[in-house]
Amino acid sequence: MAINKKVEQEFNKQINEELFSEYLYLAMSAYFEDINLPGFANWMRVQAKEEHEHGMRFYNHLVERGGRVELDAIEKPQKEWKDPLDAFEAAYKHEQHITARINKLVELASAEKDHPGSTMLIWFVDEQVEEEQQTDEIAQKLKMIKEDAASLYMLDKELGARVFTPAADMNKE
Numbered sequence: 001m002a003i004n005k006k007v008e009q010e011f012n013k014q015i016n017e018e019l020f021s022e023y024l025y026l027a028m029s030a031y032f033e034d035i036n037l038p039g040f041a042n043w044m045r046v047q048a049k050e051e052h053e054h055g056m057r058f059y060n061h062l063v064e065r066g067g068r069v070e071l072d073a074i075e076k077p078q079k080e081w082k083d084p085l086d087a088f089e090a091a092y093k094h095e096q097h098i099t100a101r102i103n104k105l106v107e108l109a110s111a112e113k114d115h116p117g118s119t120m121l122i123w124f125v126d127e128q129v130e131e132e133q134q135t136d137e138i139a140q141k142l143k144m145i146k147e148d149a150a151s152l153y154m155l156d157k158e159l160g161a162r163v164f165t166p167a168a169d170m171n172k173e
Helices: 005-034 038-064 084-111 113-144 149-160
Strands: none
Touching: 005 038, 005 084, 038 084, 038 113, 038 149, 084 113, 113 149
16 A cells, blocks of 8 residues: 555654654763763663664655655754753653654544554554653652762663663564
């Protein structure tokens, strides 16, 4: 089934959104490296890899459906935050933005009766619940620990344990 042109156009925009997310999280990783929080930096690098995978999920879907992938320039991300909490609040706000975009894509695919697109987007709906929950949870922990260096050190160690695990169905990359 050929992809609907409106859906194709919006999926191409979403590829750019996901690749910007990758850039943003890499910028956050660099920020955390700069302030000597390697665990936080690791968490953000893993997040960047997930965002790359998300972009490729849209890319692969377009290719499989006979659509044309069109890559646009990726906006330069912010590179400084006032503290770790500010960075994670920004990450949470960004994930809310992505969730709103995914919800609009779901509405568009449904309105255009693009059933394969609708089915693919269900994965993203579920994924965004997890993405928002994870970033908000870390922001809430940072609010609790405030300026406590020992707690920040412990959280840094916890975040350093995160490992990237590719989705089982992403073997076409």
